[in-house]
Amino acid sequence: MSTRDLTVPVAAPATPWRQRLGTMVPILVLAPSLAASFIYVFVFTLWTLYLSLSSSSLMPTYGFVGLDNYASLWANRRWNIAYTNLFLFSGFYIVGSMAIGLLLAILIDQRVRGEAVWRTIFLYPLAVSFIVTGTVWSWLYNPVDGIQAFVRGLGWTDFSFALTANRNTAIYAVIITGIWQSSGFAMALFLAGLRSVDPDLVKAAQIDGASVSRTYRKVILPTIAPIFLAVAVIQIQFAIKTFDLVAALTRGGPGVSTTFPAIYVYDLMFQRGQIGEGAAAAMMMLAALAVVLMPYSLWIVWRRRAEGRNG
């Protein structure tokens, strides 16, 4: 409330001209970033929307073709693979990294020694780029030089682990690597949540004789339920935007088996010269993000209001 009052200048002796300029300063400071963001968010989106409705192929052209690009996009087998992969990846990736992240968070929450060391180990993949992670894991998955060769060298000569060599399993290589990269992230958020639970609540449960696992299931985890949702929403976002990881790990292959929407957009726009359809695919990515984020942000706003009302 009190910030509103601040816009009325308090320092009195100034000419009207200087005064007016003074009140303009905050807006002038904000203006360049606002203009850039406005262009970035709205103009660029409308631009791409228009391209998606145009006959652009190698170069952007502005002949209007309606929804043709969307029709041919959804008729494309490779796009079909792309969004099927996205669903498959999202499901396993979110459940997998949340499960591992929660497990690690609960373990670390048991007053372990060297907490900082454990946390550092589990989180470092997040500091490194998907390009680095994807490259290294592509070597590990390589049947000739990687994990398969290693285990066979130990004496288990029939051991087979060649996920990326096979069209049907390559997507699981992407999933495993994705989980490896980001379960530390889930851990960090869960741990922050566990630490925010009211200790009296936990103590009360223990006095009532609840076991550790029961305390977690009935008292602690329900109170951090919003964090589950937050982690899931953030990870769906990651999943929809997945590009670097696949580009470095499988390059969309073998064949087109690990195509993702983002890979598809890149390929159509810059490799195949089908800008119109590529733009249509990019719009679908935006739509997917909106479908996930809009209800979530509405829910957040609603919850804040509800909290405000209840005190």
Added chain:
Amino acid sequence: MAEIAPSARHDPEAAAATRRYFWNRFLVYAVLALFAVIYLAPLLVVVFNSLREQSDIARNGLISLPRSFRFDAWAQAWGTYCVSGTCEGMKRNFFNSLWMTIPATLISTLLGAMNGYVLSKWRFKGSEILFNLMLLGVFMPGQISLMPWAFLLGKLGLTNSTYGLVLIHVVQGVSFTTLFCRNFYVSIPDDLIKAARIDGAGFWRIFRKIILPLSPPILIVTVIWQFTGIWNEYLFGVVFTSGQQQPITAALVALTAGGTTARAYDVMSAAVLIGALPPLLIYLFGGKYFVRGLTQGAIK
């Protein structure tokens, strides 16, 4: 513990509890250690391979302890290794990334701090709406902006240049930095600002004398977040630059894309580590701030 131990001698129930406690602790550490191994293994593999002889890697595979330590692969990856005709290693791409990341980080952080200051302490009619509008930039997928950027960079003569990437990262990053700073500055008491205004301090003076001195925690978080994010970025790098102008992420993909020829895993490992090192060092030395940025950026 101290209370349980002596009574354990007499009480079988307490003894069982002690035993259970011990096994619980053991299990906790065992599972943590197992995951630690899984997390560290890939890093160790790359570090080892960057120090091994290529002939050793070819014979014994990637996962093996080094028999010798040599830094030839590092030297090659840094300065002399050949990628599609040019034999300059990763050096040039490393500096491309550096000259892209440093200015983009500093500019976007500075803008974010000023925007955050305005949006928290100099609110005006509609400023909340403008803030939410800027927030949308956080969620935009890069793919939406590819064609417009291609056009704009072409018009500005910034195609295939580090400056072009700086521009993109500043525009894309400013919504993040504004969000971080605004949420931090909101917690600075308004009375402090009011008092300063009564004393006759203006917009910039309050920023310099009150806001900036309180800002280091959030500025460190923002700089780390921006630096690692921009350094690790790949999409814009690969789309808008080529060859010698590429940042290191794009160059790494080009380097490791080698066809059917025997792969120089030793050099590639060193190259990957060169690409991973700056954010890794930042993470190791600023871990606390890195995690803070992560959780703050996420929760919002």
